[in-house]
Amino acid sequence: MNRKLAARCLAELGNLTRLGIYRLLVRAGPPGLNISEIQLRLDIPASTLAFHLRGLVGAGLVSQERIGRSVICRRTSCHRRSHPAAAASTVSILPRTNP
Incomplete structure (x- = not known):
């Protein structure tokens, strides 16, 4: 685990x-949401949303x-990110449990 x-x-x-x-x-699932849709649903200013995203x-x-002119945001899998720090290993943030 990293x-x-x-x-x-x-x-x-x-x-x-x-x-x-x-x-x-x-x-939202795999299709994700447009940034403006996220802003509308959470009722937060664009600058605040940009900061947190x-x-x-x-x-x-x-x-x-x-x-096109839209930016679609999607959740990435916790253990299969294409993040540079995760490229060398698989990460799970949940502890393992023994049966």
Whole structure:
């Protein structure tokens, strides 16, 4: 387990606004949501949303894709991120349990 990456992910999700964004993207599923849709649903200013998305993207929890003039945000898998820090190993932030 990459402890630094796990700590970074948990730190990002420790903020209520970022947790709300992440939960919204989890519920949206694989299609994700347009940035303006996230802003509308959470009723937060564009600058605040941009700040929090930057943190989530930096931690590898959210990916963004530009399609025309739209930016689609999607939740990335906790253990299969294309984040540079996670490239060498698989990360799970949940503890293992023995049956």
